[in-house]
Amino acid sequence: MCPDRSRSVFVLLTCEHGGREVPKPYRRHFSGGRAVLDSHRGYDPGSLGVALRMASRLPAPIIFSTVTRLLIDLNRSLDQPDTFSEFTRELPAAERTRIISSYYTPHRERVEQTVFAAIAAGQRVLHLGVHSCADELKGSKRELDIALLFDEARPLEQVLCERWRHEMNQRAGDLRYPFNAPYRGADDGLTTALRHRFKPREYLGIEIEVRQGMIGRVPEQRAAGELLASTLRTLLRDDVAKKPA
Numbered sequence: 352m353c354p355d356r357s358r359s360v361f362v363l364l365t366c367e368h369g370g371r372e373v374p375k376p377y378r379r380h381f382s383g384g385r386a387v388l389d390s391h392r393g394y395d396p397g398s399l400g401v402a403l404r405m406a407s408r409l410p411a412p413i414i415f416s417t418v419t420r421l422l423i424d425l426n427r428s429l430d431q432p433d434t435f436s437e438f439t440r441e442l443p444a445a446e447r448t449r450i451i452s453s454y455y456t457p458h459r460e461r462v463e464q465t466v467f468a469a470i471a472a473g474q475r476v477l478h479l480g481v482h483s484c485a486d487e488l489k490g491s492k493r494e495l496d497i498a499l500l501f502d503e504a505r506p507l508e509q510v511l512c513e514r515w516r517h518e519m520n521q522r523a524g525d526l527r528y529p530f531n532a533p534y535r536g537a538d539d540g541l542t543t544a545l546r547h548r549f550k551p552r553e554y555l556g557i558e559i560e561v562r563q564g565m566i567g568r569v570p571e572q573r574a575a576g577e578l579l580a581s582t583l584r585t586l587l588r589d590d591v592a593k594k595p596a
Contacts, residue, residue, distance in 0.1 A: 362479065362587075363478045367424075368426065370399065371388045373419055392420075398561065400569055401579070403576070408576065408581065412465065414461055459541065463545065466478065476554045480556070502536050502546060507552075508536075512530060515586055518582035
């Protein structure tokens with residue numbers, strides 16, 4: 352991390368899987384797919400409520416989508432096999448290109464441009480991608496409540512997450528806060544793509560995974576968002592994010 356302690360921290364929130372909406376031109380392709388749309392495959396239940404609460408309490412700008420990930424997954428690179436789902440991957444190439452230009456590219460470019468503008472203004476970006484995960488997948492229970500995902504090759508991200516977890520344990524010690532679960536923070540995703548674009552002293556990308564069973568209702572989403580935001584405010588106030596790497 353750059354030793355310039357005058358550099359302020361710009362917090363940006365994103366939520367790529369905030370809803371399960373199917374745009375009208377594509378609804379015919381999802382005929383009979385309501386159960387899948389309503390499941391964790393269609394979106395990240397509760398994630399947008401958590402992210403909006405965090406945005407209001409930090410405060411921080413938020414960029415989110417409510418279009419189902421089954422149309423196109425905004426948190427995947429275009430060369431990944433699951434970027435398009437079984438509902439859309441067999442569409443003609445021209446149709447898939449239109450989906451990319453209408454939904455995928457605008458979201459990714461807006462995020463990248465926001466990061467670039469903050470860095471150009473002399474700020475250091477802390478990007479928080481908010482997601483939720485099913486309590487159980489393929490018979491295996493997820494041993495987490497709130498997980499922080501980061502790139503272990505970027506020391507400042509790990510330091511930040513260690514301090515953040517400590518703060519959350521101080522406030523809510525009955526919850527489980529594993530690192531890099533149920534996925535690795537360096538796996539394919541928007542934060543990983545942006546790490547390739549921006550230097551470690553400029554950009555920190557942390558993904559947050561909240562267990563869906565603990566945020567099924569709006570008050571629970573607000574409580575989780577409040578916990579995350581209030582503890583992060585403590586870190587920023589204590590200048591943790593400005594310590595040299």
